[in-house]
Amino acid sequence: MNAINQSGWKPEMQPAGEGAAPATHTGNRALMLGEPLIFEIGDSATTGVDLAEVPAGENRLAGLARTAPIGLPGLSEPETVRHYTRLSRQNYAIDLGLFPLGSCTMKHNPRLNEKVARLPGFADVHPLQPVDTVQGALAVINELAFWLIDLTGMHGVAMSPKAGAHGELCGILCIKAALEARGEHDRRVILVPESAHGTNPATAAFAGFKVEDIPATPEGRVDLGALKARLGPDVAGVMITNPNTCGLFERDMKAISDAVHAAGGYVYCDGANFNAIVGRVRPGDLGIDAMHINLHKTFSTPHGGGGPGSGPVVLSKALSPYGPLPFTERHADGHITLVEEETVGDRHPDSFGRMTAFHGQMGMFTRALAYILSHGADGLRQVAEDAVLNANYVLRSLADTLDAPFADSGPCMHEALFSDAGLAEGFSTLDIAKGLIDEGYHPMTVYFPLVVHGAMLVEPTETESKAALDQFIGAVKAVAARAKAGDASLKSAPHFAPRRRLDETLAARKPVLAWQEPAA
Ligand SMILES: *Cc1c(COP(=O)(O)O)cnc(C)c1O
Secondary structure, eight states, X not given: XXXXXXXXXXXXXXXXXXXXXXXXXXXXXXXXXXXXXXXXXXXXXXXXXXXOOOOOOXXXXXXXXXXXXXXXXXXXXXXXXXXXXXXXXXXXXXXXXXOOBTTSOOOOOOHHHHHHHTSHHHHTOOTTSOGGXXXXXXXXXXXXXXXXXXXXXXXXXXOOOOSHHHHHHHHHHHHHHHHHHTTOTTOOEEEEETTOOTHHXXXXXXXXOEEEEEOBOTTSSBOHHHHHHHOSTTEEEEEEESSOTTSOOOTTHHHHHHHHHHTTOEEEEEOTTGGGTTTTOOGGGGTOSEEEOOHHHHTSOOXXXXXXXOOOEEEOTTTGGXXXXXXXXXXXXXXXEEEOTTTOTTSSTTOOOBSSSSSOOHHHHHHHHHHHHHHHHHHHHHHHHHHHXXXXXXXXXXXXXXXXXXXXXXXXXXXXXXXXXXXXXXXXXXXXXXXXXXXXXXXXXXXXXXXXXXXXXXXXXXXXXXXXXXXXXXXXXXXXXXXXXXXXXXXXXXXXXXXXXXXXXXXXXXXXXXXXXXXX
């Protein structure tokens, strides 16, 4: 019997009218196969493995032994493989097409990275191995650390944070430790611009600070006057994204840093957008005290598929003493050791502690270093230049199609920002996003940053060709034309996806996380 029919999987797309697609017996549409939940296929009598009977032994579960079946789905090996392969074909991926998700830097992932990361000496190491047996892996961490310090013009780097947001926490904990070492316990406020990524205020609040907004100027940058006016003895520091989430470079960054330092605070820079300035600007020259780098954005291997991230934090001379353990240390004879609690002695007494159990994301370190070494310093600079060029091409190509709120502020950096102004009554950013799915694109980032109504943030990255950009621009123009003309069919897009419009609010507020056996 056909598992798909058994499960009651129903196609949702059956356009009506002349020449409409007929309903199929299986519910599949050509080679795009539908797939029910794993619990809806197979039954608990089926299994992919032969297990020997468990010998009876003494039960030490103190009356807590399970009395009912565990309820795992029962599938054979081929059924299991097909289930996950079918689901994977319903995913969009950077290996399928342009991924315009702003703020995420969804760039092509060079295959060389993967080849290097899979070398057994990197892929098979264990974090508890004696350091003498993992000298190569430690050399990668150490070498990458030096590249990050060099590219940012900073003093030190904490390699262990496991993502951007984790790096933010690391940097803010360094600031907290530095303030405590100065005995300044009353500096409780962190200033964050209105356009900040949501992780910034969340990080500051999580570390126990009070968050206050700094307004933006009409041209989309931090209002320097308002920031200066708010500085004082209760301010621990600022968290500023540069380039910011409106896709603009904060030109006053050095003046901001000088003012914050003069008022006794520290400057945290959200460096997730480093892709736009790597090789062109050194954050250390802008007076920044701490900045995380999303290795999984700037140095390829984009997330979005749930893969690991890595968020090393570069630190100024003032904050380096407070950085976490462990770190690598290269000795005169070339031998590399790990400085950990057991080996640190009295050399790093002000460290705030530890961010992770071990040393960080080895696979990401290997990929990032492979990316850096294959580009070289000049290649990295070109990455930034091409990313900015591509984004400006998108911005100027679509400025007549969509409202571009900051287009008059000059060129953008690596991402182009649009708003929903000018669409027909009743049409919104969401309709453009859903229409793009029918055109074969993952939507751009929508409704972020919050400072722009109905925001659409497009980050093409440097790895897209002009032909790929032109096709994407054409698709956006076509969908926008429908939204401006009030084409009712756009309100129910996507029409060609396995699922139509979902109730995203309900899904977020009341997620159904456990499968319930339907009543018989
Ligand atoms: C991606 C991003 C972050 C968070 O990074 P994660 O690795 O997802 O935790 C923070 N700030 C900005 C501006 C980002 O784009």
